[in-house]
Amino acid sequence: MASQAEDQRSILSTVSVHPSSDTITKLVKRIRALTYRLLPVEVELNDITAATSSIITPEVVAAYAKAGGDFREAVPFCLLRARSTFLDEGSANPADYEESQCRATACEVLARRMVHRFPKDRLPSVMSGRFRWRTSDGGESASASALEVAIDGHCTIFLSSNEAQSVVNALWKGLWVQKNNEDERNDIDYIEYHHPPETGSGFWKHFNPDRLSVPRYQSIFRVVIWFVFLFIYQMTIQSPADATDPLHEFDGWEIALYTMAFAFLLQELIKAFKTYGLATNPLVLLSFWTIVSFTTYVLLLVAFGLRVFGTRLEDDDDDRAKLHFRSFQVLSCVGPLIWIRLLTVFEGYKVIGVLQVVVFRMLRESAIFFILLFIMAIGFAQALYALDTADGETNSTGFLVNSLLQALLMSPDYGDYMQPDPRFGYPFGLIIYYSWCFIVGIVLVNVLIALFGSAYSDVSDNATDEYLTFFAGKTVDLIRAPDHFVYQAPFNLIEIFLIAPWEYVIPYDSYVRLNRYAMTVLFFVPLTLIAVYESAIHGSGRLHNYFAEPIPEDEDDPKVINPTSDDPAGEITRVPFDELIKAFPDTTMTESAVILEKISSLRRQLEQLEKELKK
Secondary structure (H helix, E strand, C coil), X not given: CHHHXXXXXXXXXXXXXXXXXXXXXXXXXXXXXXXXXXXXXXXCHHHHHCCCCCCCCXXXXXXXXXXXXXXXXXXXXXXXXXXXXXXXXXXXXXXHHHHHHHHHHHHHHHHHHHHHHCCHHHHHHHHHCEECCECCCCCECCCEEHHHHHHHCCCHHHHCCHHHHHHHHHHHHCCEEEEECCCCCCCEXXXXXXXXXXXXXXXXXXXXXXXXXXXXHXXXXXXXXXXXXXXXXXXXXXXXXXXCCCCCCCCHHHHHHHHHHHHHHHHHHHHHHHHHCCCCCHHHHCCHHHHHHHHHHHHHHHHHHHHHHHHCCCCCCHHHHHHHHHHHHHHHCCHHHHHHHHHHHCCCCHHHHHHHHHHHHHHHHHHHHHHHHHHHHHHXXXXXXXXXXXXXXXXXXXHHHHHHHHHHCCCCCCHHHHCCCCCCCCCHHHHHHXXXXXXXXXXXXXXXXXXXXXXXXHHHCCHHHXXXXXXXXXXXXXXXXXXXXXXXXXXXXXXXXXXXXXXXXXXXXXXXHHHHHHHHHHCHHHHHHHHHHHHHHHHCHHHHHHHCCCCCCCCCCHHHHCCCXXXXXXXXXXXXXXXXXXXXXXXXXXXXXXXXXXXXXHHHHHHHHHHHHHC
């Protein structure tokens, strides 16, 4: 009875409990102890992840839920946190890596199964509640939620669940919004979005600057701004003769280009600074697109710096022309980086999203190749350089680097190494160069191909889960850094230099009104489009049904399982539903579990028969 009362209290609670960091740490340790008892030895991962697993049974899930006591809503978070600790242990102790991998997978599967047990009205609190824990040095960690920890840890099993995806989709569409609580825990809540009552009805009810923070609208707005940025870049470099003229002054296109580049760079820096304080794994900041973005903006600012330095020189100075020309060369190199960002336009489609995941995984796996390549290249370059300096002349450093790179790209040049002169100590230089070509072309390149093949197979075999994890990370990344007023670049310059300084001068309510007025003016066009889109969908039942997700029917509704019919031709429910399903096998149990259940049933019958015979 006490256990039932405890279960009922946890299910019907309407206020989330926020345990301290010490409590979370103790709960994580308790979950780890349970997992050691559950998996004392290594097992097959498929035996853990299978839907009919004989290890992660409903009874096991219930036991882990009870292990949380009064903090059951924190158990999924603690399971994901325990998963991270097991992975860290596996990396630190290779001898127990497989066992740690099994325990980490079990924790993730348990978190997924446990979230499935929570009522739908408690799901936002379970997924968004932020907790802290004690680090190894005794300090407190940054606050993080179960959804954020799962994204940082690339938990594909957890993030591909219906519960996690329902939260992600609600955030993406703006049905739920992130509420940043002003407290010392830096807590957040995912709450259902309601239109402010003072906004009226119809079109004006949806005309709200807060809707700019919705991830879907942020993504679309960023794509439009990037197309504008691409057009400005195209206009800047379309006339090389004018652009390389040392007497050519800054025109409107160049000013717009460099201003937008500066705004984009500021946006990325501020976002990285805010996210770094919240991320449980700082390496998540080093994503592929982050590296591409910073490289793009830095190159643009380098081109701008060369351009400015050139304008400070005299008109007839040769260095002015050189700096001007170098600035245009650097600016031209940015083209591939700007165009590759157009892939983000189509990443909402599964094919493109999976393609991005494959490329990211390949680049990460190639780190081993480049480490080996770098070490080998230093050794061979040093050997060839030493042979070159043996005759007292050192004038081929550039040639050495170029020849090594040519061999890496499968276009070796043996000509200079085959000449019988003392330049590279023939035949020793030729032997070393042959060895370099062999190692690069036969060994290292095949290692790279194997790594790429492994990365591709890992992702393609689990393409759907990988894409759902990628989509969840993209959605949360757009709202993770706390920002009450979203000014997309380049409009963030207006916020930083004209609006933000007033935060410390005027009352907060006045500051909020100032931001809302400014956002209404600056983003009038996108706000109008958003309001038209939302009002048209909600105002038209046909459009709403088209864009909305289908409402699932209650599978336990008597009207569904035993429907009545007014058709004079006959009835549907001639045989009750319960009678129909008696012929179905129990697919929630493994074959071995079914056999054991039947054996147990026979044993009970034999015991009962034995008692009857003794009478």
